[in-house]
Amino acid sequence: EDQVTQSPEALRLQEGESSSLNCSYTVSGLRGLFWYRQDPGKGPEFLFTLYSAGEEKEKERLKATLTKKESFLHITAPKPEDSATYLCAVQAHYGGATNKLIFGTGTLLAVQP
């Protein structure tokens, strides 16, 4: 069964303290892996898409990497405004075109000043 697991469930950092969030997945053929940021009471905001092992993407203090079994979201020198829930989702190959995203339950990040 296709599955996405994110760890840790919650992470508290001091401002400037770099860390990484993990997204491990089991899927029968990965089409793409997506990272979203979700603020309380709002919809997910798209961050990155990764398609193949070894791929990396960066945006400001965030860097996403992908292997054949997991993805990491590295946060360098975080600021309080980086506090949010970070969601990982995978899209798998099935017979015929499909679009279904399988989401993890997210990592709740709190960055303290």
Add this chain to the structure above:
Amino acid sequence: DAMVIQNPRYQVTQFGKPVTLSCSQTLNHNVMYWYQQKSSQAPKLLFHYYDKDFNNEADTPDNFQSRRPNTSFCFLDIRSPGLGDAAMYLCATSEGVTDTQYFGPGTRLTVL
């Protein structure tokens, strides 16, 4: 800016009273989705439209229905809301079925 808009942002309804949530998009995307997200849970896909072609998830209750009258608008109808239907409802769009999905701000539904 191109975007996904959901109205209302907050909706309160009574147990069993039908409710309709609205989603519109200025992205001109072909695909529109409805997700349900309960507190601290992952978003759960209810159904999606590829253009006018409706695709229902197997485990979506019959109580949930959707309409897409044109490219820009999509509606979620909950025929007889129960207490368990209280959740955030998210609309998303994508260019094609395998492309990145962009989400709206969500509608928080409360059932009294």
